[in-house]
Amino acid sequence: MIERALVIGAGISGMQAALDIANSGYEVLLVEKEPTIGGHMAQLSETFPTLDCSSCILTPRMVEVGQHTNIRRLMLSQVTSVEGEAGNFQVKILRHPRYVIEDKCIACGACAKVCPVKVPSEFERGMAERSAIYMPFPQAVPAIYHLDRDVCEDCGKCAEKCPAQAIDYDMQPETLEIGVGAIIVATGYELYDGEAVQAYGYGSHPDVLNGLEFERLLSASGPTGGDVIRPSDGKVPKELVFIQCAGSRNPEHGMPYCSKVCCMYTAKQAILYKHRVHDGQVYSFYMDVRAGGKGYEEFVTRAMEEDRTLYIRGRVSKVFAQNGKLIVWGADTLTDQKIEIAADMVVVASAIVPSAGARQVAEMLDIEVDQFGFYVPSNEEMTPVESRVPGVFLAGVGLGPRDIPETVAQASGAAAKALALFGAAKAGVQ
Numbered sequence: 001m002i003e004r005a006l007v008i009g010a011g012i013s014g015m016q017a018a019l020d021i022a023n024s025g026y027e028v029l030l031v032e033k034e035p036t037i038g039g040h041m042a043q044l045s046e047t048f049p050t051l052d053c054s055s056c057i058l059t060p061r062m063v064e065v066g067q068h069t070n071i072r073r074l075m076l077s078q079v080t081s082v083e084g085e086a087g088n089f090q091v092k093i094l095r096h097p098r099y100v101i102e103d104k105c106i107a108c109g110a111c112a113k114v115c116p117v118k119v120p121s122e123f124e125r126g127m128a129e130r131s132a133i134y135m136p137f138p139q140a141v142p143a144i145y146h147l148d149r150d151v152c153e154d155c156g157k158c159a160e161k162c163p164a165q166a167i168d169y170d171m172q173p174e175t176l177e178i179g180v181g182a183i184i185v186a187t188g189y190e191l192y193d194g195e196a197v198q199a200y201g202y203g204s205h206p207d208v209l210n211g212l213e214f215e216r217l218l219s220a221s222g223p224t225g226g227d228v229i230r231p232s233d234g235k236v237p238k239e240l241v242f243i244q245c246a247g248s249r250n251p252e253h254g255m256p257y258c259s260k261v262c263c264m265y266t267a268k269q270a271i272l273y274k275h276r277v278h279d280g281q282v283y284s285f286y287m288d289v290r291a292g293g294k295g296y297e298e299f300v301t302r303a304m305e306e307d308r309t310l311y312i313r314g315r316v317s318k319v320f321a322q323n324g325k326l327i328v329w330g331a332d333t334l335t336d337q338k339i340e341i342a343a344d345m346v347v348v349a350s351a352i353v354p355s356a357g358a359r360q361v362a363e364m365l366d367i368e369v370d371q372f373g374f375y376v377p378s379n380e381e382m383t384p385v386e387s388r389v390p391g392v393f394l395a396g397v398g399l400g401p402r403d404i405p406e407t408v409a410q411a412s413g414a415a416a417k418a419l420a421l422f423g424a425a426k427a428g429v430q
């Protein structure tokens with residue numbers, strides 16, 4: 001038994017699993033394809049239903065992961081092959097170069113200031129710019145800059161300015177080969193951006209945002225400092241339309257499943273918008289409200305009653321721009337009336353889909369995925385965090401849409417399974 005775990009993905013789910021295992025005295029290799037840990041939770045403004053500041057509750061966990069002596073973080077990395085069996089897997093991990101020497105960078109930012117390249121920031125969902133050499137966000141862990149060679153113009157200015165001589169343009173990829181006893185897969189999710197949301201103007205009109213983009217607008221650390229303004233002209237939107245189930249529960253577009261968190265984050269975003277724009281009006285088109293969690297129903301009621309969000313049961317047929325407004329055509333299926341709203345901004349609660357690369361991870365590990373690409377446990381009811389491969393456990397939204405508490409609980413469940421495997425070997429139990 002190799003008493004070391006591999007965790008693939010360093011969002012909240014992978015971080016939680018890594019911490020549980022590390023705190024039990026075992027080594028963890030935490031592999032993440034991005035330059036920082038934190039995942040999508042780092043992009044959220046507040047969480048539901050408590051309205052806690054997301055980064056305030058996430059950042060201490062990130063720091064703990066960053067400082068834990070039992071956790072080895074491998075950023076900008078991907079697992080390329082896995083062989084062996086429970087207790088003795090041999091894995092290969094490809095580490096892409098950061099072009100910044102980790103031990104030397106002091107995160108002073110002098111390099112980014114002189115970098116002439118400006119590209120849309122992935123973390124800010126394109127609503128702010130970053131340099132070719134950058135840190136995704138100020139609380140990133142590790143707090144080390146990353147040089148994106150895909151957009152770098154090789155001008156050499158960053159290396160000239162770096163006071164720590166931390167920049168190494170010649171850094172090469174490296175492959176690590178290491179043994180682990182258990183593997184936890186926590187690869188997370190993306191938001192659907194296909195035809196079903198494009199029909200609402202997403203991708204073609206700057207004032208049609210998806211849920212994560214609106215989170216960044218609401219966030220005090222976001223591109224506008226938490227002011228809700230229209231990307232197109234900087235005006236405060238006074239009429240805001242949410243379209244729930246944008247892609248979800250839509251067999252026509254191949255996503256008949258419920259994305260589970262959209263009803264709740266829409267209610268949260270409606271409340272937070274009203275905190276910022278007191279005289280604004282929110283409309284929310286919904287199919288039916290699914291608020292199945294502790295305090296969730298009351299939270300939606302608060303959005304409806306205290307913040308006067310007008311919930312319209314029905315579907316939107318079309319969104320189009322006209323005279324500086326976004327005209328939303330829909331139908332109220334309760335009153336059987338056609339609805340037209342002249343909105344300033346539209347937010348689509350896009351379907352949750354598995355992260356890019358999840359299928360590849362599944363193939364590599366021989367774990368099952370469903371027709372949508374979500375991982376399938378060996379038994380949905382009785383072994384919800386165990387894959388069909390002994391020693392390979394599953395956690396987080398890669399299994400299907402779920403909220404943060406469920407994600408954290410399942411990550412702890414997956415960690416407990418890995419620890420049980422280590423413990424059984426110690427006790428001599430087969």
Ligand code: SF4
Pocket residue numbers: 111114115116117131132133147148151152153154155156157158159
């Ligand atoms: S070498 Fe690349 S990263 Fe450095 S300043 Fe020039 S463009 Fe920016």
Ligand code: SF4
Pocket residue numbers: 100104105106107108109110111112145161162163164165166167
């Ligand atoms: S690479 Fe150099 S200039 Fe850039 S943040 Fe690190 S220490 Fe500062």
